[in-house]
Amino acid sequence: MLESIKEFASTFFVTGDPLIYGADVSIALTSLAILFVLTYYKKWGWLWREWLTTVDHKKIGIMYLIASLLMLFRGGVDALLMRAQLALPGVEFLHAEHYNEIFTTHGTIMIFFMAMPMMFALFNIVVPLQIGARDVAYPFLNAVSFWLFMMGAMLFNISFVIGGSPNAGWLSYPPLSEMSHNPGPGQNFYIWGIQISGIGSLATGINFLVTILKMRAPGMKLMKMPLFSWSVLSSSIMIIFAFPILTVTLALLFIDRYFGAHFFTMTQGGNPMMYVNLIWMWGHPEVYILVIPAFGVFSEIVATFSKKRIFGYKSMVFSMMIISVMSFFTWVHHFFTMGAGADVNAFFAVSTMAIGIPTGVKIFNWLFTMFRGRIQMKTPMLWTIAFVPCFVIGGATGVMLAVAPADYQYHNSYFLIAHFHQVIIGGVVFGYLAGIYYWWPKMFGFSLNEKLGKWAFWFWNIGFYVCFMPQYALGFMGMTRRVYTYGWDLGWAPLNIISSIGALLMGIGFIFQVWQISYSIKHGERDKTGDPWNARTLEWSIPSPAPLYNFAIVPEVKGQDAWWIMKEEMKNGEEPKKAELEPIHMPKNSGIPFIMSVFWFIAGFGFTFTWTWMGVVGLIGVGLCLFARSFQYDTDYYIPVDEVKRTEASLGRVV
Amino acid sequence: MSQHEAHGSVKAYVIGFLLSIVLTIIPLLLVLNHMLSKGWLVFAIMLMAVLQFIIQLVFFMHIREGEGPKYNVMALILGIVIVFTIVAGSMWIMSFNG
Ligand code: HEM
Ligand SMILES: [Cu+2]
Numbered sequence: 001m002l003e004s005i006k007e008f009a010s011t012f013f014v015t016g017d018p019l020i021y022g023a024d025v026s027i028a029l030t031s032l033a034i035l036f037v038l039t040y041y042k043k044w045g046w047l048w049r050e051w052l053t054t055v056d057h058k059k060i061g062i063m064y065l066i067a068s069l070l071m072l073f074r075g076g077v078d079a080l081l082m083r084a085q086l087a088l089p090g091v092e093f094l095h096a097e098h099y100n101e102i103f104t105t106h107g108t109i110m111i112f113f114m115a116m117p118m119m120f121a122l123f124n125i126v127v128p129l130q131i132g133a134r135d136v137a138y139p140f141l142n143a144v145s146f147w148l149f150m151m152g153a154m155l156f157n158i159s160f161v162i163g164g165s166p167n168a169g170w171l172s173y174p175p176l177s178e179m180s181h182n183p184g185p186g187q188n189f190y191i192w193g194i195q196i197s198g199i200g201s202l203a204t205g206i207n208f209l210v211t212i213l214k215m216r217a218p219g220m221k222l223m224k225m226p227l228f229s230w231s232v233l234s235s236s237i238m239i240i241f242a243f244p245i246l247t248v249t250l251a252l253l254f255i256d257r258y259f260g261a262h263f264f265t266m267t268q269g270g271n272p273m274m275y276v277n278l279i280w281m282w283g284h285p286e287v288y289i290l291v292i293p294a295f296g297v298f299s300e301i302v303a304t305f306s307k308k309r310i311f312g313y314k315s316m317v318f319s320m321m322i323i324s325v326m327s328f329f330t331w332v333h334h335f336f337t338m339g340a341g342a343d344v345n346a347f348f349a350v351s352t353m354a355i356g357i358p359t360g361v362k363i364f365n366w367l368f369t370m371f372r373g374r375i376q377m378k379t380p381m382l383w384t385i386a387f388v389p390c391f392v393i394g395g396a397t398g399v400m401l402a403v404a405p406a407d408y409q410y411h412n413s414y415f416l417i418a419h420f421h422q423v424i425i426g427g428v429v430f431g432y433l434a435g436i437y438y439w440w441p442k443m444f445g446f447s448l449n450e451k452l453g454k455w456a457f458w459f460w461n462i463g464f465y466v467c468f469m470p471q472y473a474l475g476f477m478g479m480t481r482r483v484y485t486y487g488w489d490l491g492w493a494p495l496n497i498i499s500s501i502g503a504l505l506m507g508i509g510f511i512f513q514v515w516q517i518s519y520s521i522k523h524g525e526r527d528k529t530g531d532p533w534n535a536r537t538l539e540w541s542i543p544s545p546a547p548l549y550n551f552a553i554v555p556e557v558k559g560q561d562a563w564w565i566m567k568e569e570m571k572n573g574e575e576p577k578k579a580e581l582e583p584i585h586m587p588k589n590s591g592i593p594f595i596m597s598v599f600w601f602i603a604g605f606g607f608t609f610t611w612t613w614m615g616v617v618g619l620i621g622v623g624l625c626l627f628a629r630s631f632q633y634d635t636d637y638y639i640p641v642d643e644v645k646r647t648e649a650s651l652g653r654v655v
Numbered sequence: 656m657s658q659h660e661a662h663g664s665v666k667a668y669v670i671g672f673l674l675s676i677v678l679t680i681i682p683l684l685l686v687l688n689h690m691l692s693k694g695w696l697v698f699a700i701m702l703m704a705v706l707q708f709i710i711q712l713v714f715f716m717h718i719r720e721g722e723g724p725k726y727n728v729m730a731l732i733l734g735i736v737i738v739f740t741i742v743a744g745s746m747w748i749m750s751f752n753g
Binding site for chain 1: 726730733734736737740744745747748749751
């Protein structure tokens with residue numbers, strides 16, 4: 001008996017590495033600390049009522065934000081571990097297997113569990129406020145999305161202490177990810193973590209598409225809608241059509257692994273290359289799903305801090321919509337070297353270069369908006385300005401990669417690594433960080449300290465170039481990605497050590513941001529006006545943080561930059577039209593999204609360890625939750641006029 | 656929102672149902688009775704499938720109903736374009752010039 005428990009534990013828990021034991025201890029201590037604090041301060045009820053069951057888009061957005069910052073930390077630690085290993089030739093810090101696991105978890109976490117939720121944080125926090133709505137179209141579904149994401153992320157993250165991490169790269173190519181080469185639970189963690197959170201992402205895409213199409217304030221025609229909301233629309237369209245492809249592809253891989261099918265195996269008619277083909281049909285749109293909302297953020301920030309209307313609004317809208325369709329026609333550029341033939345490669349090389357055109361248009365629009373504007377160098381604007389050259393270089397190296405014959409040289413080298421980090425950090429991460437700085441006062445009611453923010457900004461930016469510019473050269477010198485060690489004779493040492501120093505600088509930048517946030521929670525300037533940046537769009541017309549119902553009176557939109565127009569009118573002494581308050585219709589909180597997602601977690605965990613009974617129990621739980629929800633009729637309520645009046649008065653507003 | 660939109664009539668559902676059945680039986684008969692050569696058979700089956708797809712959309716999914724911009728039609732067209740890209744694109748790419 002004791003023997004068999006020991007036996008089980010030694011395979012169930014990851015053993016043998018001091019780093020892992022350290023992680024075990026810190027995880028256990030952190031969990032205990034959290035449990036203790038919640039119990040000691042009697043916060044369990046608060047946690048349940050205010051957060052776990054909430055359907056308020058603002059709170060869901062904040063939870064996405066916290067989760068994504070934690071994941072940025074985890075992914076960043078992974079990155080630093082890798083850069084430590086690669087700093088010099090022959091370092092014996094991580095051995096080969098461990099390195100494989102770390103680049104896999106780094107890539108997967110950064111894309112699925114850092115970038116996606118940070119993007120959804122911005123969707124949730126901004127879109128309803130910006131279009132003058134009181135919530136998203138499906139608030140309950142929104143909570144389901146968040147908790148599915150959260151459970152998927154947890155499932156993936158525990159893999160490094162329980163069962164073992166996946167190690168087949170962030171896209172999990174077969175045959176390496178098949179049973180033949182990877183029999184343990186690692187790849188199952190990958191599949192289920194992503195599948196569970198992927199359902200959530202798809203639902204979010206649908207939710208925001210409907211919200212934007214159906215819930216805009218009266219008068220806000222589509223062509224008067226702020227550009228960030230347009231970018232969310234574009235991104236949602238891509239999510240809706242791309243995520244099902246990912247789900248199906250991973251499902252086929254799982255069927256191979258679980259039921260012994262042969263979709264992607266090497267034998268019995270399977271074809272691993274089909275997996276590569278399918279996964280990139282999702283993978284390429286995914287990069288645009290991530291970057292388009294960042295473009296939206298930049299458009300808002302540039303206009304606000306240049307005190308001008310955005311230049312070329314129509315061309316911005318047009319280019320985002322074009323990209324949302326064209327992004328589905330370029331996927332082969334990720335595997336030119338697979339040998340599909342000259343005709344295929346030529347087609348996709350051209351389509352890839354073509355998609356650069358609408359992107360270039362946007363760069364010019366931002367520049368023209370700044371041109372002769374009264375530019376204020378606040379942190380959001382700093383990140384925006386830094387983004388422009390960074391993305392231009394990233395775009396240029398992207399076009400180099402798109403030259404199919406040349407890609408035979410660049411493919412899977414550090415040149416590629418440098419390229420995609422440049423667009424993904426310089427575009428996506430800079431964009432979301434800029435957005436977080438910009439909307440922070442709206443979320444929390446105080447601004448982040450500018451001085452610490454500038455330190456963080458410079459560490460990040462200088463660190464970025466120091467880290468990734470050498471990698472372009474390393475690529476040309478023959479260094480391929482996913483190598484865990486190299487010899488002195490190759491001459492890669494100097495550039496690698498520089499690159500590692502750059503990574504460290506970015507790490508320091510992150511620490512500054514943590515400091516900045518903690519400092520500002522105490523000392524940050526409180527935002528009494530609701531409009532700290534003198535901005536242009538509707539979210540700044542209401543108090544910060546926004547009350548539960550967002551808008552006491554749904555605003556009437558007269559044109560693009562609705563809030564700016566209202567401010568102009570007020571300056572000219574025009575009285576805003578008085579509207580009667582009415583009771584406000586709101587959705588009720590519900591515990592079902594959380595409980596259902598816990599069942600998904602159980603199901604995912606069971607299938608990961610091929611404990612079918614547990615998987616089935618989880619799925620039954622999911623079914624029961626759906627069933628229970630179908631018979632819930634008491635799902636909404638009205639906030640009475642008195643209460644709205646009291647709330648508004650306490651926020652210093654007369655209605 | 657205005658009045659609740661109509662959800663089709665019994666007559667429409669019955670017609671849709673009958674048409675669907677017929678379009679299912681035709682390919683079945685064609686296959687069971689070996690009535691066509693292979694190429695034509697595949698073509699005929701595909702054709703019936705597409706027709707049935709349209710029938711389902713019109714009679715059961717109410718694609719023509721609803722007011723305001725026809726977002727559902729637009730989404731459907733984009734969906735078809737993308738499905739076509741997935742299928743035809745994969746066939747093209749995975750044939751490796753073969
Ligand atoms: C913050 C600074 C970052 C550093 C220093 C860094 C460093 C690295 C390193 C060393 C690798 C492994 C290269 C290899 O061995 O092949 C890597 C891979 C990768 N990184 Fe990062 N990274 C950073 C941020 C990010 C971000 C923000 C994202 C995405 C949002 C990202 C996505 C990826 C992906 C997808 C891979 C490929 C993983 C694979 O090979 O399967 N990284 N990164
Ligand atoms: Cu791509």
